[in-house]
Amino acid sequence: MPEGDTVWRTAARLHEALAGERLERADLRWPSLATADVRGARTLEVRSRGKHLLHRLDTGLTLHSHLRMEGQWRIEATAALTPRLLTNDQLRALLGTTRWTALGLRLGMLDLVATDAEDSLVGHLGPDVLGPDWDPQRAAANLAASQETIGAALLDQRTLAGVGTMYAAESLFLERLGPWTPAASLAAPTIAGLVERAHRLLDTGRRSAIQSTTGSTRRGETTFVHGRSGRPCRRCGTTVRVAMVGAPPQERTMFYCPGCQGGLGPTDVGRPQRPLGATAPTTFPNRRRGPTG
Ligand SMILES: [Zn+2]
Structure with a gap:
């Protein structure tokens, strides 16, 4: 699951690709945003707040997204977009300038709110570890x-x-x-x-x-x-x-580590745990004994 640093880097990449540019193309494939249209808006900035992404537009609106478990924003050259990318059924948002297009895949949240009402979405968050106002x-x-x-x-x-x-x-x-x-x-x-x-x-x-x-x-x-x-x-x-x-x-x-961190946790019954990704315990075939045993 993406953590704050990954979301911060995502915001930085989106900002670099889109800030100052007009959205020539926008497609929000999200039920509550079916009638929303942000085409023509210019991106002021894209910032992270905790694990939330805030994409601020010059129309006074903020497109808010959250990657949850496995979401991501990909950036592609607009000229290189293929029909396959555009028909991807995991695509939830597309924001394109003449040069770059951001593709939001498997997003966990997508909202459009007035920028001055962002707190309705992120106001509950504690101090942002990577925020400019880290406290x-x-x-x-x-x-x-x-x-x-x-x-x-x-x-x-x-x-x-x-x-x-x-x-x-x-x-x-x-x-x-x-x-x-x-x-x-x-x-x-x-x-x-x-x-x-x-x-x-x-x-x-x-x-x-x-x-x-x-x-x-x-x-x-x-x-x-x-x-x-x-x-x-x-x-x-x-x-x-x-x-x-x-x-x-x-x-x-x-x-x-129970050794370094004070023993077994109360929710841990102590059952043996195999390494992640390991399948059934490796069994070695019996070695056939030669005639001399
Ligand atoms: Zn240890």
Whole structure:
């Protein structure tokens, strides 16, 4: 799932391609926007706020989108658009200038609102980790005031905006915090350290083409615990595990190391977990014994 750094990079790419230009072509394939027409509008800017994208137009309107689980914005040269791209049934939005066309695929949300009413869509968000108005003190205060576990609080976009399951898991691992620890029980310097860690990881991510919290861009080595259940912890060798954090229906997956992060989580029954992507346990065919045994 795209996290704040990916959304920030998406906004930057859209801004670079579209800002200052008029939309010659626009097609919003979204039920509530069936009659909306933004053709002729000029793009002022495209910005991210947490995991939300705000595409501001000179007509006083903002096209808001969210990638949710697997959405993306692709940018193609307008001259190179093919019928196949335009008839893609996952296409939810098309915004084209004479030069570039942005294609919104599998988007999770799409809205058109007055720019001065953006808060109706993003006003609930806590401080944006990658925003120009990032406020670590307010983020820490929100975490400290949460009634949730620290894992769930970190993922709650109202607490701070931009952290998803990957950066939450990696930040908690690096700070050696159990994801199921009640947020309110943590000391102020601990929370401040966690907030700073999350910010540093996302800030590094937005500047890099490949997300990595370990410094390695090698496949399979870009995280400490996220996506690594069933494999040994890079720090202590304990098998990394995955369990759920947060209350239903907001439950999310959380990868963690019981060795480094205070033992098994309360939602983890301790069943053996195979590495992700692994199939049935490898069985070796019995070696046939030679005549001499
Ligand atoms: Zn460990």
